[in-house]
Amino acid sequence: MGEGIRVPLIVPGTRPELAELEERISAERGRISLLYQVLLNSAPIASGWEQMLTAVRNQTSISAGLRELIILRVAVLNRASFEFEAHVPIAVRAGLDGGKIEAVTEKTVSQAFDPREKLALELTDAMTRDVTVPEHLFRRLKQEFDDKGIVELVATVAAYNMVSRFLVALNISH
Incomplete structure (x- = not known):
């Protein structure tokens, strides 16, 4: 791309009115991060973003490994290299091996994944590529996940589509 980030970075500690928000982001x-330095251009957006993504990442019943597979897959599909690179170490800490991390970059969902992972990745692909979730896929999800789990899976895919599209639109890539 060659372009830099399309809006200014807000250097932490340079705007007193953001001190409390910066403290909350740092604590969580x-x-x-670079992403939050961009988000701080709008305190309400940065605050809401931090709360929503904290819920998605840290307060759902989805296993960390499954969550990270979804995040990595969304990043791949949306060509959000910054997001992918940021989440690989998190995925490794969540117990994903290199084979699964590599497989998530393939064009289609491979046999490297267990049935629940494949199902979650099929959901991720449908939501990210087509927006709609076919009824046959949703029926399979209902057999494997309860209503809470489905809401959390869908919210995870949706939230990380927001993240990756924000990163790509503003050229946050390093």
Whole structure:
């Protein structure tokens, strides 16, 4: 692409009115990443984003490994290399092996995944590529996941589509 990030970065500690929000982001995330330095251009968006993504990442019943597979797959499908690279170490910590991480980059869902993972990745592909979820896929999801699990899976896919599309649109790639 060659272009830089399309909006200015807000350097942590430079805007007193953002101090409380920056403290909350740092407490939850351990730092204020490049993504949040862009989001801080709008305090309400940064605040809501942090709350929503914290719920998706840390407060659902979805296993960390399954969550990270979904996040990596969304990043691949949306060509969000920054997101993919940021989540590989998290995926490894969640117990995903290199084979699954590599397989998530393939054009179609491979045999490297167990049935629940394949189902979640099929959902991810449908939502990300086509937006709609075919009825036959939804019936299979209902056989494997309860209503809470389905809501959490769908929210995870939707949230990380938001993340990756934000990153790509604003050229956050390093």
